[in-house]
Amino acid sequence: MTSPVLELSRVSKSFGAARALIDVDLAVHPREVVAVVGDNGAGKSTLAGVLAGVYPPDAGEMRVDGEPVRFADPGAARARGIATVFQELALCDNLDVVENLFLGHEPVRGALLDEIAMERRAWELLDQLGASVPSVRVPVAALTGGQRRTVAIARGLLGDPRVVVLDEPTASLGIRQTAELLNLVERLRERGHSVVFVSHATSDVQAVADRIVVLRLGRVNGEFEADAATSEDLLAAMTGARPVRRGGGR
Amino acid sequence: MGAVQQRGSLTQVELAGITGLSPASVSNIVKELVEAGVLSTAPSTRSGRRAQLVTLARNLGLVAGVHIGTRSMRVALADASLQVVGEQRMPLAPDHRADAGLERAAMLVEEMIAAVDGSPGELLGVGIGVPAPVDVRTGEVSTAGLLRGWDGADVAATLTDLLAVPVRVDNDANLGALAEARHGAGAGHDPVAYVRVSHGVGGGIVLGGSLLHGRGGAAGEIGHVTIDENGPVCRCGNRGCLETFVGAPVLLHMLAASHGHLTLRDVIMRARDGDAGSRRVLFDAGQHLGVAAANLCNIVDPEIVVIGGQLAEAGELLLGPLRTALEQRTVPSVSGPPQVVASQFGASAEVRGALAAALDAARSAGALGVGS
Numbered sequence: 038m039t040s041p042v043l044e045l046s047r048v049s050k051s052f053g054a055a056r057a058l059i060d061v062d063l064a065v066h067p068r069e070v071v072a073v074v075g076d077n078g079a080g081k082s083t084l085a086g087v088l089a090g091v092y093p094p095d096a097g098e099m100r101v102d103g104e105p106v107r108f109a110d111p112g113a114a115r116a117r118g119i120a121t122v123f124q125e126l127a128l129c130d131n132l133d134v135v136e137n138l139f140l141g142h143e144p145v146r147g148a149l150l151d152e153i154a155m156e157r158r159a160w161e162l163l164d165q166l167g168a169s170v171p172s173v174r175v176p177v178a179a180l181t182g183g184q185r186r187t188v189a190i191a192r193g194l195l196g197d198p199r200v201v202v203l204d205e206p207t208a209s210l211g212i213r214q215t216a217e218l219l220n221l222v223e224r225l226r227e228r229g230h231s232v233v234f235v236s237h238a239t240s241d242v243q244a245v246a247d248r249i250v251v252l253r254l255g256r257v258n259g260e261f262e263a264d265a266a267t268s269e270d271l272l273a274a275m276t277g278a279r280p281v282r283r284g285g286g287r
Numbered sequence: 288m289g290a291v292q293q294r295g296s297l298t299q300v301e302l303a304g305i306t307g308l309s310p311a312s313v314s315n316i317v318k319e320l321v322e323a324g325v326l327s328t329a330p331s332t333r334s335g336r337r338a339q340l341v342t343l344a345r346n347l348g349l350v351a352g353v354h355i356g357t358r359s360m361r362v363a364l365a366d367a368s369l370q371v372v373g374e375q376r377m378p379l380a381p382d383h384r385a386d387a388g389l390e391r392a393a394m395l396v397e398e399m400i401a402a403v404d405g406s407p408g409e410l411l412g413v414g415i416g417v418p419a420p421v422d423v424r425t426g427e428v429s430t431a432g433l434l435r436g437w438d439g440a441d442v443a444a445t446l447t448d449l450l451a452v453p454v455r456v457d458n459d460a461n462l463g464a465l466a467e468a469r470h471g472a473g474a475g476h477d478p479v480a481y482v483r484v485s486h487g488v489g490g491g492i493v494l495g496g497s498l499l500h501g502r503g504g505a506a507g508e509i510g511h512v513t514i515d516e517n518g519p520v521c522r523c524g525n526r527g528c529l530e531t532f533v534g535a536p537v538l539l540h541m542l543a544a545s546h547g548h549l550t551l552r553d554v555i556m557r558a559r560d561g562d563a564g565s566r567r568v569l570f571d572a573g574q575h576l577g578v579a580a581a582n583l584c585n586i587v588d589p590e591i592v593v594i595g596g597q598l599a600e601a602g603e604l605l606l607g608p609l610r611t612a613l614e615q616r617t618v619p620s621v622s623g624p625p626q627v628v629a630s631q632f633g634a635s636a637e638v639r640g641a642l643a644a645a646l647d648a649a650r651s652a653g654a655l656g657v658g659s
Binding site for chain 1: 297298300301304305358359375376377378379380381382383387391394395398399402536547548552553556
């Protein structure tokens with residue numbers, strides 16, 4: 038069996054007296070979609086933040102390719118091949134798609150921005166994602182919710198990351214855009230990326246995940262092989278109706 | 288045209304951006320196509336500016352086709368001439384339930400109509416295929432145990448409630464067979480046998496232009512033909528069914544120890560790249576399918592056997608051994624063995640058939656003004 042790209046062992050994180058994550062273990066293998074589900078306040082977004090390098094963990098270890106790492110900031114996580122797309126997409130509404138994609142690391146030719154290279158790369162990325170963005174020169178304010186999320190994900194893919202972390206990617210999307218996003222997750226996996234899919238929408242998660250990790254009140258309260266888990270199993274683990282720890286055979 | 292069909296609707300300026308043509312020539316081309324009745328335009332606004340929204344012309348109304356699969360669903364929208372104006376796929380959870388699945392399908396149909404600037408009243412009918420035998424007279428799933436969460440589901444009534452249009456329900460492989468026989472790889476042949484190999488295995492037979500349904504819709508259910516009397520117990524409760532040898536869970540399980548967790552698409556891609564284990568699994572699956580298809584051929588004697596479903600994407604890696612096994616076991620004929628070909632519509636075959644069924648439903652309800 039392949040060794041994990043990204044591994045957390047006994048990671049904890051507190052905000053003052055509130056313990057958001059307690060002894061969390063998580064392993065992400067190459068080309069694997071790992072879903073993290075849980076109720077509100079279960080620690081999902083904190084976990085995404087830890088993976089992104091936004092919150093340094095208080096205790097526990099994080100390893101990339103078996104090597105212990107400590108991310109000082111999101112840039113450090115990106116440099117190790119972990120890209121995170123947050124619920125708040127952090128796009129600039131007044132800038133167009135190309136400007137948003139390359140903001141802060143524009144390629145230059147001589148003293149000028151290499152607009153042609155940027156535009157070409159933008160279309161390449163959006164095509165890979167199967168995106169239906171009408172033009173890369175429209176301000177992102179004019180795009181639909183699903184298209185904006187695709188642009189945010191495309192920006193995450195710029196450095197060719199190995200792990201893409203998606204925090205609540207289907208929240209506030211219509212059914213058609215949700216369908217597009219789930220197809221996109223499958224496409225990321227096919228292209229060799231690993232995906233951490235953080236969400237509370239169990240039916241979306243079950244549709245694309247290989248493995249599902251359930252968080253409850255900051256702890257891992259169950260781990261399932263996706264094709265063996267029923268929605269009742271997941272619900273029971275999310276609400277704590279009965280303690281479960283199953284699957285995770287690797 | 289391709290650009291408009293893919294996106295449903297877009298403005299002339301966007302069209303120029305995508306095709307790389309100048310706005311002036313796009314405007315001229317659009318004008319010509321509107322006069323020819325292929326496209327239609329409507330004034331609209333984008334980012335506060337006036338714009339011409341371009342869509343495919345819909346003369347009579349829209350029909351929707353839905354294909355519920357084991358792990359995904361596909362919805363297509365077409366005009367009354369079966370010109371597809373939009374298509375959308377959505378992955379589904381394992382063991383999804385009928386009520387939730389149909390609700391999602393109905394919502395997708397509504398959003399897709401909105402995306403081509405249509406009104407809900409334009410929808411004339413819906414055709415839907417599910418991966419289990421269906422009693423076409425009542426529109427209910429007629430078997431127990433084949434599709435967990437869908438046993439005895441009244442698909443037609445539920446969807447009619449949600450969308451308020453006539454609904455026609457059939458087995459998915461039957462609809463795939465209909466599409467391939469009418470417009471696809473089987474066009475011009477009679478009888479046509481269609482075998483769909485994806486997560487499960489299904490089949491359909493088109494005789495003299497119409498589908499063979501049988502007593503309760505289970506005709507052509509080739510996945511549950513016995514190929515080993517003492518074989519493993521199948522999800523249907525019988526032993527040694529074809530599906531216990533070539534169903535996706537079985538194929539993936541065979542590779543699990545050496546290759547880890549894979550999807551069907553992973554196996555096909557690896558086999559294409561030359562992975563020996565994946566190739567072997569597809570080869571064996573082809574042989575088993577050939578044995579079962581030969582039995583079907585000896586009873587129906589089709590002119591052509593069309594292989595569809597996701598596994599057909601493996602091409603000759605699957606079809607080669609299938610053809611050999613089939614030729615060894617069919618009654619020799621002076622005209623040679625039946626042709627074995629891959630489906631023309633691929634993953635869209637079932638949803639194409641569902642569109643045809645939707646049009647039939649609309650026609651018999653008199654929605655097209657020409658009742659039958």
